Amino acid sequence: xxxxxxxxxxxxxxxxxxxxxxxxxxxxxxxxxxxxxxxxxxxxxxxxxxxxxxxxxxxxxxxxxxxxxxxxxxxxxxxxxxxxxxxxxxxxxxxxxxxxxxxxxxxxxxxxxxxxxxxxxxxxxxxxxxxxxxxxxxxxxxxxxxxxxxxxxxxxxxxxxxxxxxxxxxxxxxxxxxxxxxxxxxxxxxxxxxxxxxxxxxxxxxxxxxxxxxxxxxxxxxxxxxxxxxxxxxxxxxxxxxxxxxxxxxxxxxx
Amino acid sequence: xxxxxxxxxxxxxxxxxxxxxxxxxxxxxxxxxxxxxxxxxxxxxxxxxxxxxxxxxxxxxxxxxxxxxxxxxxxxxxxxxxxxxxxxxxxxxxxxxxxxxxxxxxxxxxxxxxxxxxxxxxxxxxxxxxxxxxxxxxxxxxxxxxxxxxxxxxxxxxxxxxxxxxxxxxxxxxxxxxxxxxxxxxxxxxxxxxxxxxxxxxxxxxxxxxxxxxxxxxxxxxxxxxxxxxxxxxxxxxxxxxxxxxxxxxxxxxxxxxxxxxxxxxxxxxxxxxxxxxxxxxxxxxxxxxxxxxxxxxxxxxxxxxxxxxxxxxxxxxxxxxxxxxxxxxxxxxxxxxxxxxxxxxxxxxxxxxxxxxxxxxxxxxxxxxxxxxxxxxxxxxxxxxxxxxxxxxxxxxxxxxxxxxxxxxxxxxxxxxxxxxxxxxxxxxxxxxxxxxxxxxxxxxxxxxxxxxxxxxxxxxxxxxxxxxxxxxxxxxxxxxxxxxxxxxxxxxxxxxxxxxxxxx
Numbered sequence: 001x002x003x004x005x006x007x008x009x010x011x012x013x014x015x016x017x018x019x020x021x022x023x024x025x026x027x028x029x030x031x032x033x034x035x036x037x038x039x040x041x042x043x044x045x046x047x048x049x050x051x052x053x054x055x056x057x058x059x060x061x062x063x064x065x066x067x068x069x070x071x072x073x074x075x076x077x078x079x080x081x082x083x084x085x086x087x088x089x090x091x092x093x094x095x096x097x098x099x100x101x102x103x104x105x106x107x108x109x110x111x112x113x114x115x116x117x118x119x120x121x122x123x124x125x126x127x128x129x130x131x132x133x134x135x136x137x138x139x140x141x142x143x144x145x146x147x148x149x150x151x152x153x154x155x156x157x158x159x160x161x162x163x164x165x166x167x168x169x170x171x172x173x174x175x176x177x178x179x180x181x182x183x184x185x186x187x188x189x190x191x192x193x194x195x196x197x198x199x200x201x202x203x204x205x206x207x208x209x210x211x212x213x214x215x216x217x218x219x220x221x222x223x224x225x226x227x228x229x230x231x232x233x234x235x236x237x238x239x240x241x242x243x244x245x246x247x248x249x250x251x252x253x254x255x
Numbered sequence: 256x257x258x259x260x261x262x263x264x265x266x267x268x269x270x271x272x273x274x275x276x277x278x279x280x281x282x283x284x285x286x287x288x289x290x291x292x293x294x295x296x297x298x299x300x301x302x303x304x305x306x307x308x309x310x311x312x313x314x315x316x317x318x319x320x321x322x323x324x325x326x327x328x329x330x331x332x333x334x335x336x337x338x339x340x341x342x343x344x345x346x347x348x349x350x351x352x353x354x355x356x357x358x359x360x361x362x363x364x365x366x367x368x369x370x371x372x373x374x375x376x377x378x379x380x381x382x383x384x385x386x387x388x389x390x391x392x393x394x395x396x397x398x399x400x401x402x403x404x405x406x407x408x409x410x411x412x413x414x415x416x417x418x419x420x421x422x423x424x425x426x427x428x429x430x431x432x433x434x435x436x437x438x439x440x441x442x443x444x445x446x447x448x449x450x451x452x453x454x455x456x457x458x459x460x461x462x463x464x465x466x467x468x469x470x471x472x473x474x475x476x477x478x479x480x481x482x483x484x485x486x487x488x489x490x491x492x493x494x495x496x497x498x499x500x501x502x503x504x505x506x507x508x509x510x511x512x513x514x515x516x517x518x519x520x521x522x523x524x525x526x527x528x529x530x531x532x533x534x535x536x537x538x539x540x541x542x543x544x545x546x547x548x549x550x551x552x553x554x555x556x557x558x559x560x561x562x563x564x565x566x567x568x569x570x571x572x573x574x575x576x577x578x579x580x581x582x583x584x585x586x587x588x589x590x591x592x593x594x595x596x597x598x599x600x601x602x603x604x605x606x607x608x609x610x611x612x613x614x615x616x617x618x619x620x621x622x623x624x625x626x627x628x629x630x631x632x633x634x635x636x637x638x639x640x641x642x643x644x645x646x647x648x649x650x651x652x653x654x655x656x657x658x659x660x661x662x663x664x665x666x667x668x669x670x671x672x673x674x675x676x677x678x679x680x681x682x683x684x685x686x687x688x689x690x691x692x693x694x695x696x697x698x699x700x701x702x703x704x705x706x707x708x709x710x711x712x713x714x715x716x717x718x719x720x721x722x723x724x725x726x727x728x729x730x731x732x733x734x735x736x737x738x739x740x741x742x743x744x745x746x747x748x749x750x751x752x753x754x755x756x757x758x759x760x761x
Contacts (some may be wrong), residue, residue, distance in 0.1 A: 080588040091725055092281065094725065095281050096281065171544055
């Protein structure tokens, strides 16, 4: 097993140093306090600033702990900001797939729909932003569970209600499915929430690859899936390209 | 067969974008570059026209290579341009060099001149001819200002050495060869914003030219918004340039508002509501601008009523950058949703006066109804509501001016990602608010016009078929409450008026 990563140890030391004092510290003060070269210190501070763990005062150039550290346990990305970053890509996904698109984030053991693009056929449709979906029976929810954005225990605590005979209503089944979703990089829901309906979803990632939400396409099962009941490959390609584009837009480097 | 595309250039206030669209009006690739904003004095705003031209030459190849496996220049059926309107540049015909930086539409240096014009000969003289009352917004006062402040310009212009253009003229002249035979043309929509074009004849108005002392020789030829202008000889050699429209007219076209009574509002820093009034020139008696919406080739021109609102998104930016109440613009929705209503608080964001329908340069921003109960959440909600009420004022003026009553509002622009604002709009306007699936309506409109002229699309019906609803918000507000809130808003507006007194300066 590899030893400790030096730069992470140093980053932790910088955070402890900034947390200890009541006042902001300059680059030189941080470097001297920890016995590090200024260049090294600067690189680490800039990275910490990039992830909002450290803030730099515009006037003095001095550093302090970032507000993001105070909210480590809660979602760091405002849902309205996530929608704003996603809106153009979500539109393009709906236009190309011909199906409705939704974005979801976790809220109290459910999936909160934070964005909805109509199926582009100009039929009467109702905006369901603000609606709540079950974590275990929706493709958005399963992706949020699989990539750690939502907590599996909270889903199980909420009760794994069987909406149809296809719903994954036991913790074992669900755990098995989530492993598969992690493996594939996408998740599907085939008649698990309502008969005749299906959906596929993929994670949206922020800094460092952390999943901050999920984007999904849904519609009648015969349009989402092929004859064998598996999601259409073309649809999956479009979906995953879209999820990657939004993730890049949010600052996730490798996706 | 090679798949073909239409290329659109959107030369905007902060950046220039190049977008490729496919036959279904879907975005294939996009490249963008920002240009520098110059603020040499308070109220002055300038751009470097050469920098913008350089940016254009960079982003065109970027857009071509950015599309999947790359697109060859030959696969571009036609090129269309949408541009920031009224921004004024003069350049030397023989060297291609601008005489100075371009004076941007937001620039208010011509305010003293405009004040004079409004008292003598007065608004009516201008309204009758060009459909516009004098404002620092339009090009003609800027050209006059340049003549008054550039030594030797009058002589050089008389010699035929100087060319005037708004940004589309400057770019088309450069694209079609520049000093080596570049075409000096503009389109009716851009010409309609100079204060120099006669709204009925769609030709330069000799009386207005005489009045402003602007020689005919510097003016571009006025052409239709969609027709063959010439071949590109720079970035896409041999490809036809077939459209130009002012950005707001392009957005109206991109939203496929082709029938009288159809309207769109683009929500950005400011907001611009345009209502198609068909082939009739509707003169406003309620503070709206009469403008050309588009003219396709030999067909009759289609007109629009326009209501520009100076500050909408800019108020949200002010919350973010000056008050630091939010860390990002979308955060205004999060903050506004922390409360149920405005708590009795109203914000009139008359930061540099009020545009349509008031046109009061003596107004300044006010926040009224403050009590110790008010939180930042109420302020955020009042900020979003101000965009709603300002839109309602413009819609009411349109309904009063035209026999066409607005039945639905098509929206676009960055603020349409704010769901609370969209619901507020539907509530206060009492009509459905609809967002199309194509967010880039300005670019799309220029592409549509170019593609029509080049035969890439057959007719307007095909374009209508490309339009799809992405979201819709329905009115859900008690009429009594709507009426009393609107009355409160109007009382707030009254309190913003007349704050600047002549002795205080602008």
